[in-house]
Amino acid sequence: MADRDLAKEKAARLLKKQGSVSSLASSDINKVHKVGHIPSHRSMSTVSFTDEPGHHEFKPPVKYENTYQLTPNKKFPSSKIKTVIKDVIEGYLAEEKYEPELCRQMTKTLSEIIKARVKEMMIPRFKIICTVHIGELKNSGLWVGSRCLWDASCDTYSTFEYRNKTMFAIGTVFGVYYE
Structure with a gap:
């Protein structure tokens, strides 16, 4: 005891x-x-924490200068991005039939692939947002809309719509310029 x-x-x-x-x-x-x-x-x-002086080295924070660059040097390449979206969606969905579970996973996969391919283009100072919608063709309609608060002179998007016998897919990439 x-x-x-x-x-x-x-x-x-x-x-x-x-x-x-x-x-x-x-x-x-x-x-x-x-x-x-x-x-x-x-x-x-x-x-856990340590309260001993001199244990950690003090490093001053890095100070960055403002660039004051309010507009991009180059425009967002919408036509090239549309080609990327088209290649990815057609490449993955050409022989597929609509299955809800498969398509649910495929939207995530396609979105990540498209975003990675666009980032490989190394477009400076643009944030990339990618969405993919997949649905079944059954004599019904779908409207896909988005709202964004952006500068119309710099920010833009590119989209591609795909259809086969059983499904449709809409891929959209937004390019939002950040200062």
């Missing part, structure tokens, strides 16, 4: 010295030692 109390005090001193704070209350710690395990309805998290 005395060994447990001694071990508990030693652990408490060590935690104080290192600056660790546990989420368990002292009564919970006693329960842990008495029962031998942490109750399943409780979780234990620990936050």
